[in-house]
Structures are given as structure tokens and as C-alpha cells.
Amino acid sequence: MKRNPLGRTGIEVSELCxxxxxxxxxxxxxEAHAQMDVALGAGINFVDTAEMYPVNPVSKETIGRTEDILGTWNAANPARRADYVLATxxxxxxxGYVRDGAxxxxxxxxxxxxxxLRRLQTDYIDLYQFHWPNRGSYMFRQNWHYDPSGNAHSEVIADMEDCLGALRREVDRGTIRAFGLSNESAWGTAQWLRLSEKGLGxxxxxxxxxxxxxxRLYDTDLAELSVLEDVGLMAFSPLGTGLLTGKYQNGAVPEGSRRSITPGLGGxxxxxxxxxxAAYLEIAARHGLDPVHMALAWCKTRPFIMSAIFGATTMAQLEHVLAGADLQLSEEVVSEINATHRAQPMPY
Known part of the structure; x- marks a missing residue:
């Protein structure tokens, strides 16, 4: 499986995560342990988690359980920890479930x-990410009413400087190897870059x-920043929370699916x-493509993509994704996708 640079760190990650x-x-x-075995065996070397996982739903009782599960796999496979890049x-x-919302x-x-580290049963984290910015974000459908005017410039910068100093100490201690952002904006990412270039972290x-x-909110200013500053995109929800598989068409709600647990699919x-x-499913059908494979392959055509993060609730879903991991889309398919996007640009 093709690997891409993780920024300027010298680390390389598989284009599927x-x-x-x-x-x-x-x-x-x-089943999670089996997925780790199969994914790594198929050439995936990148695994993403978070201290707040699992979701569907997020609850006080389950916070940290996903890291615990990855930790028991690490403990059972100590020689394989160096085989993959672990992000949390x-x-x-x-x-509120974590540090009372601090x-x-x-x-x-x-x-x-x-x-x-304790839950993951490892000595180091390869990529440590901030899940969302303290100052707020336009992600998760908040773009429809996003208002950044409540943030004071000096306070935001001071907060970033404080965090970078703490991250630098962790790099020096060897607990983390690299730093990443999540649910960030172009301005925010540019500030983190500027402050790091001043030697602050x-x-x-x-x-x-x-x-x-x-x-496709990423296609404008963030795209340019990604390409010119070597800050690759880890695309989450590349299957649109399962919408792009077609399984929810015509009112269908399969038992055990995400929509059966979260009816609104997060907005x-x-x-x-x-x-x-339906328009994307039609493109896939016309060209004899599996819609899951087409959606993931399309992500890989974008110049700023570092890796596309997919989730597989079951082993069958993981094997389905892996079966199309090498698909490359024709220019004709990409052109039809772009035309559909222009006709239906922001469906949610």
C-alpha cells in the first residue's frame, strides 16, 4: 500500500488509516484485535484513536475503552508496536466526561x-493530536452559524504558546514523536506553524x-495551506458516516448501523x-465500481490527502474496504464526480 509523508517528520503512513x-x-x-491483525497484514501501518473513544454513543462509562483495547493488543504483540504509526x-x-470539560x-x-500511554500500554505515541481547538470550530455542521468574533487574538496566541511549550517537553521526554491538529481552520493551522517556526514547540x-x-469544506484555503506547508490531511468520515455506501437509501436503517444508534448521523x-x-451511486454503477471503493479512491486523488481514515464495525466491512484498496479512478469518473459536486455542493 502506498505511503505518504507525515508532514516533515520523516515518518511515512499508509494512504488508508x-x-x-x-x-x-x-x-x-x-473483533478489534482481529482487525488490527488483518489491517497490518494488508499493508496498513496507520491506526487512529482518541482518549474519548468509543463513540455511538460517547458516555462516561466507556471513555478510554478504545485505547484500552488497543493496549491489550499491544501487550499481546510487543514486537509489532514498531510496525505501525499510532495516533491519538x-x-x-x-x-464534561474528560477532566470536567477543561x-x-x-x-x-x-x-x-x-x-x-497507560491505556495503550506503550511507551510512546507517534502522532499526538488536539481533537478540536479551544477557541471553537466550524466543523460538525457548525459552519452554518460559525462566529469567531468572541476570540481575543492575544489570548488565542498565548494559549497556543502555552500548549506548544508543553508539547515540546513531551517530545523531549520521548512520549510523543509528532504533533497534529483536528477540526482546525486555515488561520489556526497557520498560527501553529508560525509559532513553531519561532522555536516554541x-x-x-x-x-x-x-x-x-x-x-468538501477543505477544498479552498486549507487545501493550499496543506500543499504548500506539508501539512497533510487525515480525512475522517470519508464514507460520510456510511451514507456513501448506499445502505441508508430509501429510508433504510440497517440493524446495528450507526444510524440505528444515532438517527441524525451528527447532523x-x-x-x-x-x-x-444517489448521484454518486449512479456514477459508481455506470462505471462498474463499488461505491465504497470509489469514495475512498477519490479521496486519494486529492493533492493534500495524507491518509483517509475509515472505520469498520465488522471484519466483513474491513475486508470489503481492503478489497478495493488499490483502485485508481479514471479521469472520466473524477470529472463526473466534480460535476455532481458542483450540482449538489453542500448536502448537509
């Missing part, structure tokens, strides 16, 4: 990392934002989205 946010709720520990995330302000700061970073290596045929269920999905 195994997401783990269902490990511990929809996906059992034994520090939860941001407002999540923001990310020098007061929380060291403890959060120690907690993740590690350089941003990656940004994990939502990106798919249905959600992605809308009157417009199913028409857009």
Missing part, C-alpha cells in the same frame, strides 16, 4: 498523555478534518443528502 472509534461499543475487543487525541474544551493547556497535556505535521464526496441526515448520494 484504520479508525477505531467503534472499538468497545459496536466492535468487541476480540487530547479531548478539547467542553467534553480546555487543552499545559496543565492538562502531560496528564492526558500519561493516561493514553513541534511543527504541525497533520490535520484531521472531515472530508468526503459529501463534505448529516438531511432532505438533500440522499439525492446527492
Amino acid at each position: 484504520l479508525g477505531t472509534m467503534t472499538f468497545g461499543t459496536q466492535t468487541s475487543e476480540s 487525541k487530547h479531548s478539547g474544551e467542553g467534553l 480546555p487543552i493547556s499545559s496543565a492538562t497535556i502531560a496528564g492526558a498523555i500519561e493516561g493514553s 513541534p511543527r504541525v505535521a497533520s490535520i484531521q478534518n472531515e472530508y468526503s464526496l459529501l463534505c 448529516r441526515h438531511s432532505e438533500r443528502v440522499y439525492g446527492a448520494v
